Amino acid sequence: MTDPRFERNEMMRTDQNHNNDEDETRYPDGTVKLRNPNIELMDQDILYHLALGSESHDLVEMFGDVKFVCMGGTPKRMQDFADYIMKEIGYKLPTGTTLQDISRYSYRYSMYKVGPVLSISHGMGVPSISILLHEMIKLMYHAKAKDPVFIRIGTCGGVGVDGGTVVISDGAYDPLLNNYYEVPVLGKLTSRPAILDKKVIRELKALADVEDPYETVTGKTMCTSDFYEGQGRLDGAFCEYTETEKLKYLEHLKEFGIVNIEMECVPFAALTHHAGIKAAIVCVALLDRFNGDQVSTPKEVLNEWQVRPQKLVAKYIKRHLQMKGKFSLDGHGSMAVKSPRRFKLVQQESQTFE
Numbered sequence: 001m002t003d004p005r006f007e008r009n010e011m012m013r014t015d016q017n018h019n020n021d022e023d024e025t026r027y028p029d030g031t032v033k034l035r036n037p038n039i040e041l042m043d044q045d046i047l048y049h050l051a052l053g054s055e056s057h058d059l060v061e062m063f064g065d066v067k068f069v070c071m072g073g074t075p076k077r078m079q080d081f082a083d084y085i086m087k088e089i090g091y092k093l094p095t096g097t098t099l100q101d102i103s104r105y106s107y108r109y110s111m112y113k114v115g116p117v118l119s120i121s122h123g124m125g126v127p128s129i130s131i132l133l134h135e136m137i138k139l140m141y142h143a144k145a146k147d148p149v150f151i152r153i154g155t156c157g158g159v160g161v162d163g164g165t166v167v168i169s170d171g172a173y174d175p176l177l178n179n180y181y182e183v184p185v186l187g188k189l190t191s192r193p194a195i196l197d198k199k200v201i202r203e204l205k206a207l208a209d210v211e212d213p214y215e216t217v218t219g220k221t222m223c224t225s226d227f228y229e230g231q232g233r234l235d236g237a238f239c240e241y242t243e244t245e246k247l248k249y250l251e252h253l254k255e256f257g258i259v260n261i262e263m264e265c266v267p268f269a270a271l272t273h274h275a276g277i278k279a280a281i282v283c284v285a286l287l288d289r290f291n292g293d294q295v296s297t298p299k300e301v302l303n304e305w306q307v308r309p310q311k312l313v314a315k316y317i318k319r320h321l322q323m324k325g326k327f328s329l330d331g332h333g334s335m336a337v338k339s340p341r342r343f344k345l346v347q348q349e350s351q352t353f354e
């Protein structure tokens, strides 16, 4: 007999496969509806790992205009992206102010806001990004943000693609090649389909420049919970398989259509999909895993490679801002600060969390 503690919650899985209709996740005006009735009954919701709260901060004022939530592993990359997107959309900070890390007093994640774009670090691996996603989805709900799109800007190991190649994920798979996110809830495995938005993927692919001196490809991405043995590396502290076995495994992945390996795609695709939020992942490969395991490319080259997904995502954001009258850029491609007051509020951090 199956131990009930480890029973997979099939009912929930089936339910969630069919239960993603817009009524469940959107109010008619496009604002995010939460699939948790408890939140609106709470006096306040503390977004602990963001150092924000629904009572301590005016979240509607601070984040109500957010349209794009960009995430990546490191605080540095996401600060660089905030600076880059600011230039790209011509967003002007009020004189005498600089971009601030809104979540700095959480000492967990770093978050920057540039007009309608949030740029936030998620750390490494499934638990770290899943905590952030719960809080970012709730933040979008509290802020009454309309139809935000979430994009992960990452790095990965290539499976048959060269270092420097940009990969747009069109599927997210765990190491058993399941495309759902399994998480134990109250002692039962609950599984949620890991689905990325086809339209966003198509648009991103169409924006890739054929003149770029590197390739931009689409393909399936595998998510692991470990960088070393979990990704079949030979250079971890332990290794109980041969190089031949490693290569056979990579061949098996390649045949299945996996083009890259990273450590967050499954919860990212599953939690955004469950929240009814469109999402996409753009990573740059740091190496082709058929050729090795160590990331030995010089830092300057890696830094240039890391900008490649940012450039593509910036193009996508610019295109959408130009399409939407509300955020339209002026004749010089500049986006004026619409509300200096909003900006001030965004820069304010909560003393409560210091």
Ligand SMILES: O=P(O)(O)O[C@H]1O[C@H](CO)[C@@H](O)[C@H]1O
Binding pocket: 072, 073, 074, 123, 124, 125, 153, 154, 155, 156, 227, 262, 263, 264
């Ligand atoms: O470069 P980022 O986006 O952090 O992601 C990749 O890099 C980390 C491992 O080095 C993992 O988190 C993996 O997903």
Ligand SMILES: O=c1cc[nH]c(=O)[nH]1
Binding pocket: 155, 156, 157, 158, 227, 231, 261, 262, 263, 286
């Ligand atoms: O090989 C790699 C490179 C970056 N990130 C990963 O998870 N794996």
